[in-house]
Amino acid sequence: AQSVAQPEDQVNVAEGNPLTVKCTYSVSGNPYLFWYVQYPNRGLQFLLKYITGDNLVKGSYGFEAEFNKSQTSFHLKKPSALVSDSALYFCAVGLRGGGNKLTFGTGTQLKVEL
């Protein structure tokens, strides 16, 4: 079984400040991890992934995430938030050798204010 937890329903941050969106996971095996973003009335857009290798993963639009195996976490970060980053963010986990099934977290609404 695999699961993902996003403990914060909403994160508020001022433009220009760093942002963090938290994600922890649980899998019985080696995970692969993703972050997706969803703007209103749109599909999910891929941001970044961790499969193997470097624990710090860099993705689109200046986002990055750090895979921490001991804490089973994969937090999304950005050094300087933009108002246009305001959206719904989903963390997802899949299991290597587990087919193509992804399990999504409940989502975190990011609001970046001027």
Add this chain to the structure above:
Amino acid sequence: DTEVTQTPKHLVMGMTNKKSLKCEQHMGHRAMYWYKQKAKKPPELMFVYSYEKLSINESVPSRFSPECPNSSLLNLHLHALQPEDSALYLCASSPIFREGRDKNIQYFGAGTRLSVL
């Protein structure tokens, strides 16, 4: 091109209607997916097709009937839906076993917003 195209964008149907949702991709992906998403909730997996064969059915009611006529197309046939089936239906595709930067990444369409009256 990482585009998954879904039609129609919006659909309103009565509980006795039959309608179909369509999804198309030309990225050569051999896995395709249907998800259901309620407002402010995560996508819920419904079906997965691998090499045009149904590989995962997440215990979806039979009023939803998927079809994969070829490697580029995925349909979802709808019949006798209930108001609680109103949601955003998302299609996605991904490569299978292919190395490279897009390995394991699912690419999503913009979705079909379905309202059942």
